[in-house]
Amino acid sequence: MSTLVLGTVALDTVKTPFGLRKQILGGSAVHFAMSARLFVPVNLVAIVGKDFPQQYIDFLNRKGVILTSLIRAEGKTFKWQGEYKEDMEVAYTLNTELGVLTGFRPCLTEQQKKMEYIFLANIDPELQQHLLNHLYSPRMVALDSMNYWIEHKRKVLMRLLRDVDIYVANEEEARALSGELHLVKAAKRLRSLGPKMILIKRGQHGVLFYSDNFIFSIPAYPTEKIVDPTGAGDTFAGGFMGYLASKRRMDKIDLKRAVVYGAIAASFNVEDFGVNRTAKLTLKDLNDRLFKFKECVLF
């Protein structure tokens, strides 16, 4: 079983208290792929410009990411510039250049249209809907978004929510879309908008999973090393979806385990800039840390 992700491939310029990195490989689809690939093959649906370095294409190929539906278009690659202050919790966006993203129209192969485990990473909800319309028999569709779309394309997003199985959001997004400050209430409200499962990513506070059947809450892995949190949420989603796609089951135990794998993958992501750490990640690394995590959270 493989998975398909629609999202961005970006050149990120990131400043954190640990340094500055210019135009490094980033984007929601890339971060997702770095952890999902540990479990299943990942089909990446995205667009880059002619300025996108060949070395990054080679890198993604080496990592086994399937690039059949990565479009290389005339124009500039999507660029994001951001900064994290001492608390490392909030990303302050300094600049965004959409570039080729503005003319992006996702295009799938016949084989990809048959895929079952789909992650609609943060991107214009109209593109997410477009892709969803072309799938033959999705088994599990997870949707991520961001405050910009919640504010500017709320209607499209609300429509889309009715068609997905899982809504993945950070605390701020969950509150903005639900209108509830309290996270459990927010999750409940989001559930009523359509998705059977709600995943709230809480950064250094862990993850909250909500469904009609059960609530599951875990703290973050208590790491001391946080160098760059960019992409942690997508890395989480990659671990979560990758694990479920590899199991082809979704009972309570699998879902809980998927959440934990996602959280562990994210804990590696933050340890270095961009995909530096997750590029080197192995399933053994994940399992070793899972063992340590259990020590820290089980009783």
Added chain:
Amino acid sequence: MSTLVLGTVALDTVKTPFGLRKQILGGSAVHFAMSARLFVPVNLVAIVGKDFPQQYIDFLNRKGVILTSLIRAEGKTFKWQGEYKEDMEVAYTLNTELGVLTGFRPCLTEQQKKMEYIFLANIDPELQQHLLNHLYSPRMVALDSMNYWIEHKRKVLMRLLRDVDIYVANEEEARALSGELHLVKAAKRLRSLGPKMILIKRGQHGVLFYSDNFIFSIPAYPTEKIVDPTGAGDTFAGGFMGYLASKRRMDKIDLKRAVVYGAIAASFNVEDFGVNRTAKLTLKDLNDRLFKFKECVLF
């Protein structure tokens, strides 16, 4: 085995989005007692004024709290007035009247001086040191404080930290005293100041326990009902200390279990104003919710 708590008995005026309550029973020692009493007898060392309602004395007596060292002095009882906004995370202090607290000098009976499980709840660190000096053979001393003392009596507090086993703090206090923003780093730094164990209360984000041997992190019980968070931290400490005092052991399993009992007790505290909910709490309630909590956090 019984426990002894030094702290405040207060008349709290609390406003939250769920209502306003005037001069209700509160204070760090009272909230601690409400959960610790479920495990062991609690000796309360505190002071109230002549205005302190007899009905509250009767109430504490009915709950089995030992009031031998509760002084009733000429003057007014300590009063705190605070407000919580929609997020229910931060208590905004509107007014504080110290009253008889200013002249308080804790006084123990001979029997109390022999006590082994001690909680120095938030109060002037000089009083905490004074009490500590009068104990014959404390087995476990936990210390709580607040930003006011960290700022104004740092030296006394630093001295005191070298003599206690556990330092209990909320996130803000842990960061202020350690100078570290990252919580695991903060805990590590606090450990270096003396206490073998550090407990960081994270409100709706759970609890972090740090020691040289292990780290333990749990999310909060995912309750929807938060009516008044006042005293949640002391209720947590009461569950934690009460459980340990009842076990008279402090291995890893006991410590983890104590943290969980504390967190569960705190989750009840926030469900109603003051001690309304914890006054009715039974060990069965705690164990029932512990069972549900396991469902939500174990995997």
